[in-house]
Amino acid sequence: MASSDKTINTDVPEKDVFAIHFLQSLSNLTTQNPFNSPDTTNYRARKIKKAAYVSMAKAAGGSSRLWSRALLGRAAKENNKIVRFARRKRKVTWKISSKRRSDQRAPEATDRLRNLVPGGGTMETSKLMEETAHYIKCLSMQVKVMQCLVDGLSPK
Amino acid sequence: MDLTHGFGARSGIGPVTGLESLNFSDEFRQLVTTTPPENSGGSFTALLEMPVTQAMELLHFTDSSSSQTNITKLAGDISPHPFGTLTFPSNSLLLDRAARFSVIATEQNGYISGETPSSSANLDRVKAEPAETDSVSENQNSKQNQNKRKEREKKAKSSMKKTKSSVEEDKLPYVHVRARRGQATDNHSLAERARREKINARMKLLQELVPGCDKIQGTALVLDEIINHVQSLQRQVEMLSMRLAAVNPRIDFNLDTILASENGSLMDGSFNGESYHQLQQWPFDGYHQPEWGREEDQHQADFPMGSTTLQPNQKISEPKRCRRRSP
Numbered sequence: 077m078a079s080s081d082k083t084i085n086t087d088v089p090e091k092d093v094f095a096i097h098f099l100q101s102l103s104n105l106t107t108q109n110p111f112n113s114p115d116t117t118n119y120r121a122r123k124i125k126k127a128a129y130v131s132m133a134k135a136a137g138g139s140s141r142l143w144s145r146a147l148l149g150r151a152a153k154e155n156n157k158i159v160r161f162a163r164r165k166r167k168v169t170w171k172i173s174s175k176r177r178s179d180q181r182a183p184e185a186t187d188r189l190r191n192l193v194p195g196g197g198t199m200e201t202s203k204l205m206e207e208t209a210h211y212i213k214c215l216s217m218q219v220k221v222m223q224c225l226v227d228g229l230s231p232k
Numbered sequence: 233m234d235l236t237h238g239f240g241a242r243s244g245i246g247p248v249t250g251l252e253s254l255n256f257s258d259e260f261r262q263l264v265t266t267t268p269p270e271n272s273g274g275s276f277t278a279l280l281e282m283p284v285t286q287a288m289e290l291l292h293f294t295d296s297s298s299s300q301t302n303i304t305k306l307a308g309d310i311s312p313h314p315f316g317t318l319t320f321p322s323n324s325l326l327l328d329r330a331a332r333f334s335v336i337a338t339e340q341n342g343y344i345s346g347e348t349p350s351s352s353a354n355l356d357r358v359k360a361e362p363a364e365t366d367s368v369s370e371n372q373n374s375k376q377n378q379n380k381r382k383e384r385e386k387k388a389k390s391s392m393k394k395t396k397s398s399v400e401e402d403k404l405p406y407v408h409v410r411a412r413r414g415q416a417t418d419n420h421s422l423a424e425r426a427r428r429e430k431i432n433a434r435m436k437l438l439q440e441l442v443p444g445c446d447k448i449q450g451t452a453l454v455l456d457e458i459i460n461h462v463q464s465l466q467r468q469v470e471m472l473s474m475r476l477a478a479v480n481p482r483i484d485f486n487l488d489t490i491l492a493s494e495n496g497s498l499m500d501g502s503f504n505g506e507s508y509h510q511l512q513q514w515p516f517d518g519y520h521q522p523e524w525g526r527e528e529d530q531h532q533a534d535f536p537m538g539s540t541t542l543q544p545n546q547k548i549s550e551p552k553r554c555r556r557r558s559p
Contacts, residue, residue: 083433084433084437117478118477120477122473124476128469188459189462192462193462202427202434205435205437206434208438208462209437209438212438212442213441222469222472226472226476229476230479
């Protein structure tokens with residue numbers, strides 16, 4: 077199912093890779109909360125959602141994509157773990173200064189996209205587009221996996 | 233008698249050519265005298281393939297010769313002849329050139345040759361023709377000359393523009409951007425154009441990805457659609473996670489059953505070697521087993537240890553079992 081362009085590479089692993097990562101994270105979840113299992117569905121749902129995103133980022137190739145790196149960094153920060161990746165290009169400073177200067181712009185579509193895609197705040201527009209494409213593919217994969225899981229586990 | 237010779241030769245070919253050459257001589261004069269500064273691509277002298285001065289000389293030379301009298305003799309019947317001081321080109325070279333030009337013109341002025349009966353050409357006929365058709369043909373020829381000139385000038389200008397843009401392009405060989413006609417070609421705009429093309433290419437990629445974006449015209453709407461799609465996917469993830477949380481009040485992940493239940497959906501022959509390698513790379517043993525051990529101590533419940541430890545061999549055997557179960 078991996079599709080590729082001539083110059084832009086947006087390959088995404090197969091569905092089972094996502095599935096395995098997600099299941100692993102779910103099993104992690106169960107082991108982490110053995111007794112004091114807070115039975116509020118909301119709490120569990122939130123945990124599951126976080127686990128889903130982290131597993132998706134891992135499955136999509138941990139540090140080879142900007143958005144996955146940003147996601148994992150964000151998750152690690154929430155757990156108070158400091159995880160840092162080497163080799164991060166920073167073509168950033170000029171862009172940031174220009175944004176501050178013209179701050180009164182109406183929220184354009186690209187700005188909204190930056191808010192949605194993790195790590196999109198400091199990316200060039202062309203890079204943002206690439207990351208969005210890969211992000212969309214990975215998201216749809218993850219949704220398929222979770223749908224299969226729910227369908228399999230729900231009482232018939 | 234140069235003129236008669238000329239006429240005789242001409243009439244053999246066809247009266248029309250003689251006509252044309254007659255008319256052209258006048259046109260030559262007009263063109264050459266009135267528009268001397270008109271230069272390279274456009275003027276008639278380029279057609280003649282000789283410099284202006286030489287052409288002028290030839291014309292004046294023929295003028296000075298006694299051709300005038302000859303002409304008046306011939307065209308004596310036709311008194312109000314417009315070509316009063318006809319300077320018929322007696323030079324053979326000029327005649328050839330004129331013939332060529334007339335041939336070209338006759339191709340365009342096809343109807344004139346169609347009208348005039350071409351079979352038997354008498355001198356009288358030839359003389360009579362100019363009186364009737366000469367004004368018409370003169371206008372035609374003049375128009376055609378001017379049109380031809382304009383076309384040539386236009387072509388020259390356009391070619392010059394194209395060459396200019398291509399020259400500019402050659403100066404910057406490392407930028408593989410084609411400077412189109414009428415667009416600026418300095419460094420900044422080239423870089424801008426390259427960047428814009430990059431963004432447009434990626435936008436096309438996104439358009440193919442998001443369903444229903446091909447029909448939309450305009451980048452703003454496409455971007456809105458993409459944003460909607462991303463938001464909907466994120467909402468779906470949240471919804472499914474809530475459903476997952478609700479499905480099992482106590483998430484006891486009996487992986488055996490999970491894998492069995494997902495039999496038909498996920499694992500229909502889609503397991504490839506990669507996933508196995510990934511599994512083997514995972515540091516399961518050192519990481520999970522103590523926790524599993526703790527679990528076993530504290531939970532007497534449904535944790536079938538054997539089947540839930542994710543060891544490579546175990547994993548490999550799982551799909552086989554599942555595949556057996558699948559119909």
